Amino acid sequence: MFAWAVLSFIGIYWLPFDAPSAAACLFAMAIGCFANWLKNRSFHCAITGPVFLIGGMMFLLSRERSPRVNTDWVWTFVLIGTGIAFLLEWRYAKRSASQL
Secondary structure (H helix, E strand, O other), X not given: OHHHHHHHHHHHHOHHHOOOOHHHXXXXXXXXXXXXXXXXXXXXXXXXXXXXXXXHHHHHHHHHOOOOOOHHHHHHHHHHHHHHHHHHHHHHOOOOHHHO
């Protein structure tokens, strides 16, 4: 939440990071995932952090440069990447409850 607030504040002066932009939301989610991975070593965050970062960069580049990015493809990439991350965690990551 703090990362999104900071990025939204930056968005006051630099429009690609305005509060409701997809780039700001995905960058904030990436920062949250990286922080969660560093603190808790959540398996899915090791995958979703880079996925959100790539998605945010694609939206940012789309707003700043002339080549347009098809947002449907970016959101499809983000959704599939997130789904794969959670499926891999569910299937392979060790759970603390099973170690008791």
